[in-house]
Amino acid sequence: MAEAILGDHNQYSCSICLELLRDPVTIPCGHSYCMSCINECWSTTDQKGTYRCPQCRQTFNSKPPLNRSTVLAEIMEKLRSTELSESAKSLAGPGEIACDFCSGEMIKAVKSCLECRASYCETHVQPHYNVPALRKHKLVKAAVIPVCPKHDKLLEVYCRTDQKCVCMHCLLDDHKGHDTVPSTIERNKKQINLTDTKTKVKQTIQAKEKELQKMKMDITSHSDSAKKAVENSKKVFSELVKLIEKRSNEVIEVIKAQEKADLDQGTMLQKKLEGEITELKKREGDLEDLIQTEDNIQFLQNYETLSSSSGSDGFHSRSFKPCCCHPDVNKLVCELKVRLETIFNQEINETVQKVSDLAIKNHPVCIKVGDRVRVKPSIKTPKYGGVTHKSVGVVKDIKSDQSLVIDFPECTSWKGFLLEMEPVTDDDECGSSTLNCNIKIGDKVCVKPSVETPKYLWGSVSHKSIGSVRNVQGETVTVDFPEQEGWIGQVSEMELASADLGSPSHACFKIGNRVSVKSSVKDPKHGWGSVTQNSIGVIKRIQGESLTVDFPEQTDWTGVASEMELINSDVSEVLSLRPGVRVRVKPTISTPDHGWGSVTKHSIGVVVAIDGTKVTVNFSEQSNWTGIVSEMEVVL
Structure with missing residues (x-):
């Protein structure tokens, strides 16, 4: 009933933490915030004694008094109690965060505590609202808590020098002396x-x-x-x-x-x-x-x-x-018909030409030899046929009668009329739905990170794959990836690959570098031989785009630079897996190859055995759990 009366919960959300207001206060401009949120915001952004509303940007010369809004607080309690009764029945689904304190059924978590490094359902999170010592903890929307892969500490500092989030321990070694500020x-x-x-x-x-x-x-x-x-x-x-x-x-x-x-x-x-x-x-x-x-x-x-x-x-x-004489009459009528048809056709053609000239005069079509053109969508059937509305060709010649000779991929020296055609720009080829798209033939592209599943599916391609555009036809793009040539996708799903994301060329590799085959490569150009995805070798020779690598499984293995990736020092953690080492599943793994079982992202276990690429781990939640070496990381 409360939900029906109060309406949309979003209007009662704090614009800073994006959650229902807690200890709501209203500042002079009329906007309301959680007392802790607005205090923290003003304490970190206080500039020369000027305070500003995070929403409307109105400024105050002195800090406004923050008095608790009693009526608004009561409304929040009603909404919160409604959510509590509903969320108590909500089970965590695939890919959702489960409460770390619920036993039996895995109840969906609603909050994660950055101090406790644990996630809570609506029931178990209540102490963080009621216990004074816990109220100081930082609560966020339920999510995998980001931690430093090196120090296993909470990421709470932002390094402006390296443009990345780091932990406090990083300030003492890798990021010592860098320009760093609190993440807030x-x-x-x-x-x-x-x-x-x-x-x-x-x-x-x-x-x-x-x-x-x-x-x-x-x-x-x-x-x-x-x-x-x-x-x-x-x-x-x-x-x-x-x-x-x-x-x-x-x-x-x-x-x-x-x-x-x-x-x-x-x-x-x-x-x-x-x-x-x-x-x-x-x-x-x-x-x-x-x-x-x-x-x-x-x-x-x-x-x-x-x-x-x-x-x-x-x-x-x-x-x-x-x-x-009636035959003479028939002859006269037939002669009249021929004269009328001649005059009629002549006059109609002149009228049509005048209408065409009028259209060109009002909206001149600037089509030149060498321009890319296509048939206008309004033309249902071109006079000479043979192409489609999606066909894009190049103007080869322009005749004096306003006809064009065009080379289309599917039909060379095609003839059409100027009024039937329209010029094609790069924006047209990328599709009207693509904002600021500059994808052209020859560009290096990759699938956008926001695309979960491309319209025409992944094939052998992944988010890490970078390929060269072979053809752009309307909203469809054909890309040659190292993993799959002639891959077809939509322009709106693609983005230009920046230089730092590009496949390493031979200039990025040096003799002696440790490398492995990219996980996105299913079949290397020169075959696997005795090498696998988990093999790590040392570059022996570089010739153009070809690399000669000595792997433990095979020496003098030949591969292509675009198929390889450098192995940094962090890989030593994977290589150092041995019985007795404490490990956990990497935070980047959504679903392990052999499934989660009773194990979670927060579970820490001890390696029992390693068999090739498989590792057996004893977790407190499940003994003899089986995973893949590349899915695990060492816990220090």
Whole structure:
């Protein structure tokens, strides 16, 4: 109920320790902090008697009084009791820190004490809040407590000379005379820088958001304008179609009227011809009757009358001769179609060219021979096809008709039009999601430490691997690593490898150096031979990038410099493992090769036996625990 009423716990967190407020106090600017946190902050950052709020940066000429806020303290107790009841049921999962004082079930730890060097669940951490002697201890969010690998002491000093955290014992030997300060002071200094950086990033985000909003409005306006242009074009062409239909109807009406006149004439001629045929047939009958008569006198008397005409006298030859010839009409209409198509295509092409020229005039495309280009995303199907939107090519030639000749990896001498293409910059090739990306072909790169699992998986590559970029295609990058050539990843997962992170070249090695094969190398270029990942040898000869190394298992072994790493004096601790030595699992090991069993990161045991790369250790939590030599470190 308290959680539902009070809402988000983050609003009740101290901005210094990022935990729920303890003994909350409110300073004049209105911000609240743990009393111990603000006291410690002001005691380490006191400059010329000026005190500053860590959040709003408001300054005070004198130290403000720190009075405990009773109401806020009661709210914190309610929230804390709610968290206590919930966290009591929370078990530590894989990769999470377990309470060092819980027996039986491994309850998830919520705090780690830098003084006790132990982690506590919500129940077991209470004495650190209630017991006066323990309240002075420094509590942090549950985590693996960083200790000095050499002295096994807490890291509490920052060496500005070597840019690393060290313990107090280091100040007496390796870092003696260096510029060192308490880690709290360095943290506060760097936190101020980060706050300023965060402010600048926030301002940049706001400016970009304004640009984005304006761009969205411009795009919407442009889209609306394009829709209106499309609608107007449809209307104009519809009117053209209607005009053609109207004029075609007029032609059809003329043809039909001419047809009717010709048919009327033909009908009249047909009737006349039929009348003449009837009259001729009647004369033919009279002649037949006369021929057939037997009376000679009657035959002779009528002969002159019927024989005076040959039968065709008085009748003209008649034929149907229409005024309009339809094949001629068809020919005229076809000729009209050809002329209209020619004129129409010519006018349409000129109009399209004018629209194109207008686009180039308003937004000139600065594409030159040698530029890298690709097809615009808005072009669904380029006229000549053969490439994709992800294809990036180099302009080979620009023709006078605004066409381009481009060499793409998948298609050389490809032809396209200027308006279909857009220039490609380095930022475009790295992907829009990659901020300030300068990855180019030939660059040395590695996978970012923040990437747990690359999109296309690790393969034989690791975070320590450094390779050379072979190709960049949109958001996809192809890298040649020593461990795996042709490895594919995403640009956003990669970062440029700095010189100090690069694979040692032959210049970094000297004859006599002790070296081993990198753990990230699965298969050396010249093979393993009798050498293993745990083998340590001495460089005998250097020729270019090739190293000749004498290992105990094999002399004159040949390898590549990029596959090797130098062995410093700290390795002697691994080499000095022997029965009876006290050891523990290295803090950098997340999960041992043979599993944790009942052992934890804080367990310290005694070596019982060593068999090759395997070591058997007796821990108080588990006897005869088996691990790998490279996973262990000697406890002094």
